[in-house]
Amino acid sequence: MIQESPRALFGVFLTVALIYGLIFMERTAPGLVTPELLHLYRVSPAVLSLMTLAQYFVYATLQVPVTWVGQRWPAEALLVAGAVLDGVGTVLFGLSHTFFTVVLSRGVVGLGDALIWLNIVQVLARRFSPGIFGRIIGLVAMTGNIGAIFGTFPLAVWIQGSGWRTPFLAMGGFLIAMAAVSWGVFFRWAPAPGATARVRRGLPWQAVWQKRPRLWGPVLGHWGMMGPFLGFVSLLAVPYLETVHHVGRVTASLYMAAGLLGSLLGGPLGGILADRFGVVWPYRFVAVENAVAWMIWTWGSSWFPSWALLTLFGLTGLANGASVLTFAVTRHFFPLEEQGLAAGLANTAGFLAAVLVPLGMGLWISLGGNYASMIGVAGLASLLGVVGSFLLPAEPQTRPAS
Known part of the structure; x- marks a missing residue:
């Protein structure tokens, strides 16, 4: 880590946080x-x-390749490239006049998304000491959830007043502008040469695969805890609320905001529980809580009152x-050189669930x-998270030596 001034560190942190907040807002x-979109493209x-x-499929399938590319290219360059691709995809979405262009635009966004988080971690790790790195990462993750909240009620009001294209064009343009600013910030406050050294080696596939019982825990856990919520909110939450509970888009966005406020609180609360009880039992608790909530929701989906729906969101x-506990689990059960690959595979599973859950919902509706x-x-889908959490050893183990 380079000894940088507080101004330089704050500049890098603020730039990264703004990019991540925008990414979550447009996600x-x-x-x-x-x-x-259903009406326009029939x-x-x-x-x-x-x-x-x-x-999300593009995002998921690129998690492991991005880990490999990150060993060979500077994280700063990859992060800037990801922000540019996100911005271009969002602008293209706002300009879309065919359904093919809509799908293409979100594929470009997925390509950009795949380059964001892992490289944010690397950019910050090269500048902040281990003593405060965890807090810095937590703050950046929090800005992402704040951005997602801005992507609910405030964005719904904006769309209501200006139509849906203008906000997406503005978000995309601002992301591209932030990418340009971040390049200048990273160039001005570059880390020391030793901090940017990259290890050119292959990924430890065989070593990770030999630990399959441990690997299935975070893979299925992340699938069940993250995927169903993200997939539902990203596509079908508004039509569900409008059709079943007869609310308008602005009101529907408040329910989504309740869910994203829960996401904002979930990370810190999970961290507190993990610090107090270790990673295994909190992971199981969250997986069970999640599955129970979805099952109750399934039971009373059409008649629950507003307060109950807000609670379930x-x-x-x-x-x-x-679900960020997934990465604490991989850190706990895998040696240092295997953690990146294990975390990438678990993250892939979460985003695959975010693809398949709304696809399954859409097929269900199409079939009557x-x-x-x-x-x-x-x-x-959430039940697989419970299965995964109970595949982890019952008693916390000593973290493997790196």
Whole structure:
């Protein structure tokens, strides 16, 4: 780590935090305009789910390749490239006049997303000491959730007043501008040469694969805790609320905000529990809480009152935020040289669930099901999170030597 001035460190932190907040804002924003897209392009919910599939499938499949590329290219350059791609994809979404362009635009966003988080971690790790690094990462993650909250009610009001295209064009343009600013910031306050040294070696596939019982825990856990909520909110939450509970888009966005507020709180609360009880039992608790919430939601999906729906959005969002415990689990059960690959595989599973859950919901509706009963698809997916959490050893183990 280079000894930089507080001004330099704050400049890097603020730049990274703003980029991450914008990324989260535009990541879930298309869910607010799902009704317009269904009407404009005259497609079924199952076909519209291709939009989410393009974004999250590209993201998921690139997690491991990005780990490999990160050994050979500076994290700063990859982070800037990711922000540019996110911005270009968001602008393209705002300009789309065909459904093919909509799907293509979200694929470009997914490509950019894949370059963001892992490289944010590397950029900050090269500048901040281990003693404060955890807090800095936590603050950046929090700005992402704050950005997602801005992508609910405030964005819904903006869309209501100006139409849906203008906000996406503005978000995309600002992301591209922030990418240019970040390049200047990273160039001005570059880390010391020793801090940027990259290890050119392959990924430890065989070593990680030999630990399959440990690996399935975080893979299935992340699938069940993160994927159902993210996939639902990103595509079908607004149509569900409008169709089943007869609320407008602005009101629907408040329910989404409740879920994302839960996500904002879930990370810190999960960290507190992990510090107090170790990583295994909090991970199991969150997985069970998440599955129970989805199952209750499935049972009363069509008749729950507003306060109960707000609570369920909050509880499932809380589990989504607490799914960051997945990375504490991989750190606890895998040696240092294997942690990146194990975390990448678990993250891949979470985003694959975010693809397949809305796809399954859309297929259910297309086959004659209704919006109320489609919640059961998320409930079934959440059960895999419980299975994964109980595949971890019951008693906390000493972290493997690196």
